[in-house]
Amino acid sequence: xxxxxxxxxxxxxxxxxxxxxxxxxxxAAIDEAMAADEGVILLGEDVGAKQGGGVFKVSSGxxxxxxxxxxxxxxxxEQAIMGACVGAALTGMRPIAEIMLMNFVTVAMxxxxxxxxxxxxxxxxxxxxxxxxxxTTGVGVGFGGQHSDMLEAWFAHVPGxxxxxxxxxxxxxxxxxSAIECNDPVIFIENILCYGLKSDDPGTDYRVPLxxxxxxxxxxxxSLITYGRTVLDALxxxxxxxxxxxxxxxxxxxxxxxxDEATVTASVRKTxxxxxxxxxxxxxxxxxxxxxxxxESLFNELKAPVQRIGGAFSAVPMASVLEQAWIPKKEEIAxxxxxxxxxxx
Amino acid sequence: xxLDRDTLxxxxxxxxxxxxxxxxxxxxxxxxxxxxxYYTMRGQELVTSAMMxxxxxxxxxxxxxxxxxxxxxxxxxxxxxxAEIAGRATGTCKGKxxxxxxxxxxxxxxxxxxxxxxxxxxxxxxxxxxxxxxxxKVTVTCFGDGATNIGAFHEAMNMAQLYKLPVIxxxxxxxxxxxxxxxxxxxxxxIVTRAAAYGMKGVKVDGNDAVAMYAAAKEAVDRARAGEGPxxxxxxxxxxxxxxxxxxxSYMPPEHIEEMKAEDPLPKLNALxxxxxxxxxxxxxxxxxxxxxxxxxxxxxxxxxxxxxxEIRKDVFEEEIAA
Numbered sequence: 001x002x003x004x005x006x007x008x009x010x011x012x013x014x015x016x017x018x019x020x021x022x023x024x025x026x027x028a029a030i031d032e033a034m035a036a037d038e039g040v041i042l043l044g045e046d047v048g049a050k051q052g053g054g055v056f057k058v059s060s061g062x063x064x065x066x067x068x069x070x071x072x073x074x075x076x077x078e079q080a081i082m083g084a085c086v087g088a089a090l091t092g093m094r095p096i097a098e099i100m101l102m103n104f105v106t107v108a109m110x111x112x113x114x115x116x117x118x119x120x121x122x123x124x125x126x127x128x129x130x131x132x133x134x135x136t137t138g139v140g141v142g143f144g145g146q147h148s149d150m151l152e153a154w155f156a157h158v159p160g161x162x163x164x165x166x167x168x169x170x171x172x173x174x175x176x177x178s179a180i181e182c183n184d185p186v187i188f189i190e191n192i193l194c195y196g197l198k199s200d201d202p203g204t205d206y207r208v209p210l211x212x213x214x215x216x217x218x219x220x221x222x223s224l225i226t227y228g229r230t231v232l233d234a235l236x237x238x239x240x241x242x243x244x245x246x247x248x249x250x251x252x253x254x255x256x257x258x259x260d261e262a263t264v265t266a267s268v269r270k271t272x273x274x275x276x277x278x279x280x281x282x283x284x285x286x287x288x289x290x291x292x293x294x295x296e297s298l299f300n301e302l303k304a305p306v307q308r309i310g311g312a313f314s315a316v317p318m319a320s321v322l323e324q325a326w327i328p329k330k331e332e333i334a335x336x337x338x339x340x341x342x343x344x345x
Numbered sequence: 346x347x348l349d350r351d352t353l354x355x356x357x358x359x360x361x362x363x364x365x366x367x368x369x370x371x372x373x374x375x376x377x378x379x380x381x382x383y384y385t386m387r388g389q390e391l392v393t394s395a396m397m398x399x400x401x402x403x404x405x406x407x408x409x410x411x412x413x414x415x416x417x418x419x420x421x422x423x424x425x426x427x428a429e430i431a432g433r434a435t436g437t438c439k440g441k442x443x444x445x446x447x448x449x450x451x452x453x454x455x456x457x458x459x460x461x462x463x464x465x466x467x468x469x470x471x472x473x474x475x476x477x478x479x480x481x482k483v484t485v486t487c488f489g490d491g492a493t494n495i496g497a498f499h500e501a502m503n504m505a506q507l508y509k510l511p512v513i514x515x516x517x518x519x520x521x522x523x524x525x526x527x528x529x530x531x532x533x534x535x536i537v538t539r540a541a542a543y544g545m546k547g548v549k550v551d552g553n554d555a556v557a558m559y560a561a562a563k564e565a566v567d568r569a570r571a572g573e574g575p576x577x578x579x580x581x582x583x584x585x586x587x588x589x590x591x592x593x594x595s596y597m598p599p600e601h602i603e604e605m606k607a608e609d610p611l612p613k614l615n616a617l618x619x620x621x622x623x624x625x626x627x628x629x630x631x632x633x634x635x636x637x638x639x640x641x642x643x644x645x646x647x648x649x650x651x652x653x654x655x656e657i658r659k660d661v662f663e664e665e666i667a668a
Contacts, residue, residue, distance in 0.1 A: 041477065069477050075507065080466045080500035087407075087470020087484075090455050093477070095470070110497075114460050115467065123448035124439035125660040127455065159661045183663045 017200035025169040025199070026058045026134075026190070029176035030096065032204055034066050037094060040180060041070045043081050044098025044134075048073035055100055056136060056195060078104055082111035082133070089131040090119070094180055102137035102189065103146045116185040117160030131186075132179045138192040138229060139279055139327050145315035150228070150280035155187050156257035156289070162210055163256040165189040167231035169199035171254055174208030182210055189256075191229040191279075213260035215267070219249035222337050223267040225290060226277040227253040230328060234277060237333045246341060256286055261293065268294055272303040273340040277333060282310025304343030307336040348556055350621060352398060356555050357618055357628070359394035362635050363414040364611055366423065369639050370413075370430070374590055378647075381430060383444055386414035388585035391610035392517050392552035393418045396485060396578075399562040400453075405471040405484040407456045407464040410445040411584075415487045420452040423642035433649035440652040441660065462492040465501035465514065472510035472575075483569040485513045489584075491522025493536050502577065506545045509574035513565045516577065517552065519584035524596055537579040545577055552580030553610040555617055583608060 020028070034040045042062065046055055048071050053060030063071040074081050078099060085095035099105050105112070112133065120128040139148045155161045164179055164186055166172035172190070179186040216231055217238050224234045231252045238248035249267055253259050268274045274294055276287035291306035312326045348356075367387055373379035386393075389411075397406075397418035408415040416426060421437065429436025430444045437449045445459035455471055458464045468486035475482040492498055493516060505512050516536050520527045533539070540547025546568070550561040558580060565576035583605035587594035618628055658666040 038477075041473075072473075072508070075500075075503055077500035077504060079497050080469065080504040083463070083466020083497065083501065084470035084473055084504065087455070087467040087472070088474045089470070090467070091471060091474040091478075093474050110460055110463055111466060115456070115458065115463060119448070119456065120662075121660045122438060122442040122446040123660075124437070124441045126438065126448050126450055128663065162662070 019198040020169050020173070020201040021195065022166065022169040022172045022190070022197050023056060023058055023195045025173035025201075026176055027060060027062070028204075029173045030059065030180070031062060031065070033094070033177060033180040034062065034070065039093040040096065041072065041088065041093060042096045042098060043072045043074050043085055045074055045076055045100055047071055047098055054098065056192075058134070059098070078108035079111055082108035082116070085131045085133075086111055086115050086119070086129055089116075089129040089185075090127050092130075094130050094132075096132045096134055096180065099133060099135040101147050102135045102151055103149050105133070105135055105151065112155070112161070112185070113158050117158045120184065121160060128183050129185050130183045132176075133185065133187045134190065135187070136190040136192050138194075139311065139316050139323060140193050142318055142320060142323060143316075144318035148316040150189070150278065150311075152187070152189060152256050153280060153284060153286050156286050160184065162186045162258070163189065164210060164254065165191070165228040165256060166254065167194065167216075167228055167252050169197055170202045170206070171208050171214070171252075173202055174206045175210070175254060177205070177207045178210050186210070189228065194229050208254060211255045211258060211260055213254055213263040214252045215263070216250040216252040217248065219247040219271065221247040221271055222273040222275060222340055223249045223251060223264070223271045224275050224277060224333070224337065225251045225253065225264055227256055228279060230277050230279050233328070233330055233333060237330050237337070240330075241334060241337060246337060248337060259290065264290065265294070265297055268298055269301060272301060274302075275307045275309065275333065275336045275340060277309045277328060279328065280310055281313060282308055283313050285310045304340040307339055309333055309336055348559060348621075352559065353555065353618065353621055354623070355398045356391070356394050356559060357614060358631055358635070359397060359418045360390045360610070360614055361632050362423075363390040363394065363417050365632065365635050365639055366413065366417055369643065371590060373643070379431060381432070381444060383430070383590040384411035384413075384588070385586050385590050386411055388583040388605060388610065389517050389519060389552070390414055391555060391614055392515075392558060392580045392582050393487065395555055395558035396515055396562040399559060399566045400483065400485065402453060404453050404482050405468070405475075406454050407458070407468040407471065407484065407486040408454070409457065409461065409464055409488055409492070410459045411489065412447065412457050412487060413444065416447050416449070416454050416457065419454055421447065421449045421454055423639060424645040425449065427642045428646040428649050431646045432651065433646055434652040435645070435649040439656060441656060462488065462495035462497040464488060465492070466497050466504075468512050468514075469501050469505050469510055472505070472512035473508065475511055476508070481570060483511050483513065483566050485515055487515045487517060489522065490516060490518040490520065490527055490536055491525070491530065492516075493539065494522075494530060502539070502543045502545060505575040506543045509572065511569035511572070512575045513569060514575065514577045516579045517582055518579050519582050520601075521584050521588070521597075523588050535579060537577060540577040545575055547577040547579065549579045550581070552582035553608050553613055555614055582610070585609070
């Protein structure tokens with residue numbers, strides 16, 4: 001027996017942490033939150049046991065445990081779903097609205113922007129809206145223009161909303177618990193392409209604090225700032241460029257707004273170079289805000305202008321060849337990093 | 346059906362509180378002492394007073410920008426309300442909401458929205474909370490006829506009936522959606538016919554008839570509390586002035602103006618009180634007391650400080666925004 005085989009025989013699997021997918025992580029986090037607090041309820045289309053526990057199975061098994069009063073399968077009525085969550089939240093419940101796809105959030109914008117986001121302020125702090133809006137999206141599966149958008153910049157522009165997106169299953173579990181416990185409305189963006197990603201299970205009662213970025217890979221030459229699915233691309237590019245002796249630090253924001261400016265600024269102060277990457281359309285995106293803040297705070301320390309990478313300025317196309325042309329590519333990310341490395345003042 | 350004297354007195358007091366408040370606000374606006382957007386409820390005082398008289402203090406209310414009558418009838422203290430309208434730090438919402446966004450959970454006023462129709466889906470959520478918690482509370486949401494053509498109305502009606510929520514949709518049909526007459530924005534004769542489309546109980550009532558209005562309100566409240574589900578009440582009334590204070594309403598035809606003058610709820614209610622053996626002197630004494638309360642509230646509001654500029658960093662999130 002080799003040494004590894006011996007170890008395996010002595011402590012079979014006990015030392016190997018259990019793996020969970022992002023869907024399982026989200027399900028576990030919601031399950032735990034529901035067990036801990038009767039006020040946690042879920043409203044959304046198809047979320048009940050009769051409908052199979054949600055289109056992506058995130059609420060699988062929850063109706064059986066908590067009943068139809070807490071897992072409310074709704075009509076296709078996004079305004080009514082969102083409004084009901086706002087109202088329930090005003091009484092101190094912690095509702096979760098599941099909006100199947102992010103583009104459908106647009107038909108409930110009034111409830112989110114005019115009500116969920118503003119009621120704490122407009123009431124002078126007498127009320128607050130502790131709700132989570134769970135929604136999924138993603139480019140790369142051929143769903144086309146109305147089922148793929150990342151709209152985080154729309155919400156980041158609205159005072160009163162927090163926006164979160166996990167890039168891995170463990171963060172999904174920890175961020176969901178924190179989002180449910182947050183006393184303000186949180187938009188929780190899930191990427192369809194990440195649902196099957198596996199992480200070591202961080203276990204029960206795991207929390208990732210909102211507003212805290214993660215250094216996904218340490219580096220010293222360039223800071224690559226991103227979130228969600230593109231964190232995976234960023235890590236691959238960082239690995240590729242390491243072979244060229246370019247050391248890339250990858251920052252996973254996890255909370256898109258308000259973002260962890262301290263961590264981002266500290267990283268860019270160290271590296272002197274920054275590239276901001278997101279799947280959403282590049283123009284007017286959150287990357288513009290982050291780049292602008294870096295220019296404002298670190299202008300004299302930057303070795304190159306902050307580069308931005310994002311989706312093309314068109315609707316997300318259906319045909320695979322077009323979709324792949326639309327989405328930020330790894331070569332583009334690498335090229336942007338090289339641009340910052342080669343910059344001459 | 347008739348009303349007992351206590352209930353009648355209750356409705357009268359709420360109604361006259363609203364009416365004298367409104368008169369005072371209009372005089373402050375006319376004299377320039379107050380400069381703000383104000384949506385007078387002249388003509389709709391009784392509808393809401395009869396509704397609120399049928400509720401408990403801790404029942405929930407969601408109303409709209411034309412909602413000061415609803416808030417007062419529900420019990421929001423006048424001093425805090427007027428201070429809010431005047432943008433003072435002592436107002437219900439520290440001057441951050443204003444007349445269109447009055448919130449006062451202590452009296453059950455959970456949301457006042459400036460967006461037509463948006464209150465209905467929120468009312469469902471309050472009612473859903475009560476249903477889950479079995480706290481016995483009823484939620485009322487007030488809106489005008491104009492709100493019944495926005496999608497939120499239909500989504501909310503369907504969901505309320507689907508879940509049999511303890512909610513009452515009180516449509517104060519004042520016959521105008523902003524400047525557009527009812528017949529020019531809706532093809533059916535009555536809003537109440539829409540209740541049937543959702544399998545919901547609907548009641549149409551003369552909102553200027555205290556006895557009928559209270560009976561409709563009470564029945565809806567009893568049904569909701571008993572777990573029998575929502576009711577749509579279409580209460581017919583008139584908006585006796587323009588869309589907002591100072592707005593032209595010459596688009597109202599003369600015969601409409603004659604009709605609404607004849608149906609003015611205030612003299613009708615006064616006559617009803619006399620029929621029920623209240624004396625005019627008793628009624629006048631009640632009104633005099635209300636007027637004194639309103640004067641004191643105005644005095645409180647105008648002697649209160651304006652909010653601190655730092656308030657823009659507070660209440661955005663639970664944690665303060667850094668300066």
